[in-house]
Amino acid sequence: MAITSPAAILAEHGQPLIIDDITFDDPGADQVLVKLFASGICHSQLHQIHSPATPTPTLIGHEATAMVEKIGSNVNHVQEGDHVMISWVPRNAARGQAPPAQPPIRWGSRSLTFERSPVYTWSRHSLVDQRYVVRIPKEVATDVTCIVGCAILTGVGAVLNTAKVQPGESVAVFGIGGVGLSAVQAAANAGADPIIVVDLDDDKLAFAQHFGATHGINASHVDAVEEIHRLTGGGVDYAFDAIGAPKTQEQILHATRAGVLGYEEGGMSVLVGIPQQPISLDMKLLVRGQKTYQGSWGGVTRPEQDFPMYLEWYQQGKLKLDDLVSRRYTLEQINDAVHDLEQGQILGRSIITFDA
The missing domain is CATH 3.90.180.10 (Medium-chain alcohol dehydrogenases, catalytic domain)
Known part of the structure; x- marks a missing residue:
């Protein structure tokens, strides 16, 4: 029919x-x-x-x-x-x-x-x-749960499944839209500290505090990477790019901390936003800083397992x-x-x- x-x-x-x-x-x-x-x-x-x-x-x-x-x-x-x-x-x-x-x-x-x-x-x-x-x-x-099928699974999944952020680790999120705010909430639920958000809009930066952001950086006023290093004493454990613009793809690499030779690895940069054009990155930063640059396509999500947890978070007021x-x-x-x-x-x- x-x-x-x-x-x-x-x-x-x-x-x-x-x-x-x-x-x-x-x-x-x-x-x-x-x-x-x-x-x-x-x-x-x-x-x-x-x-x-x-x-x-x-x-x-x-x-x-x-x-x-x-x-x-x-x-x-x-x-x-x-x-x-x-x-x-x-x-x-x-x-x-x-x-x-x-x-x-x-x-x-x-x-x-x-x-x-x-x-x-x-x-x-x-x-x-x-x-x-x-x-x-x-x-x-x-109504509001309809965004679990993309915004939530992408942002939350990048933090929990791709990066596996742990309590006390530091996080920076570039781009505070639906996906970026989902990542912020996941970082807060994981116990991350500090949680730094970067955007060009003061209203969005203020909005992000309601979801768990501890610091906001307006990248049109200051150098976002320098400010992240100042706030954290050398860079974050995890930097997430929820935009995918050429500049932010590079910034998240510089925003993470360098490792210590023979002692620990450096930070992880997680690209969540969809790139629209090729860019060049300085691979020496990955080698000498022992850093990781990771893509996250859908946050390694398993809907049959993850969606019930996200809905439970929502009912508990954590999402x-x-x-x-x-x-x-x-x-x-x-x-x-x-x-x-x-x-x-x-x-x-x-x-x-x-x-x-």
Whole structure:
């Protein structure tokens, strides 16, 4: 049976998204049809919208909460009526696992793709491979928790899973958006001290203190690396780049402490933001400082294990999602949402909410 539902469609690079109906069939054997409660609006979607590498027309979005409406014959971990989380990171991932085949989705006479992500969530309904669906308790809020599927798993995972920050270790986070603030909260929950945040916006720096930051540095006023060294007496144990800009990629290498020859290793620089162009780094700093430069793609997340812990943190007040979600839009307001994110008007994370 053909199903019709509204969605945000990227029809042309750099142009406003089009809100229109898309059409698809009932779930295949390994698919789940969901009706969305809310979807996060991630900065990486701006790259999709503007990049000529993104195929068009395409569907966008990769973190959401939803209710299961129909399941395929091979699906047994969720049932119709369940509340679920949608993420671009698969459950039970295995080395060499092939990506799922995309279901045929139509926009009028044209075929739609979502090749830059295994899911799409800027839509009223979504047809998703079962690997990207995780059941959540019905008593958990379904609006603010939608950002667990990307912002939280990326920022928190970088701190807990990639870096494995321990109590008393020092942390610096460059870029205080949704991912950066998630990293700050994870560092605070891990017992890190100090937790230094770096940004160009005083409002964001002040906002970060609510999530556990102990010091804020406005990099437009001072040399951020020099200030980190001054505050820590030689550099932090871990520096996280939640932006991925050429300058911040280099700064996190300089911001970490050097090791002591024959005694201890140096600090770790963790690149979380998505680089958009190649850069050059001084590898002598890695060798002589015995430092580590590590990438973190999705925070080494295992959704079936990590998501329940993040939701427990939220219920305990240790993950302040209600404060992190600072602005809400309807699907019809998606172009306003994109504009506001591009203009740096979002403290934390913005989301799309749908009528129940």
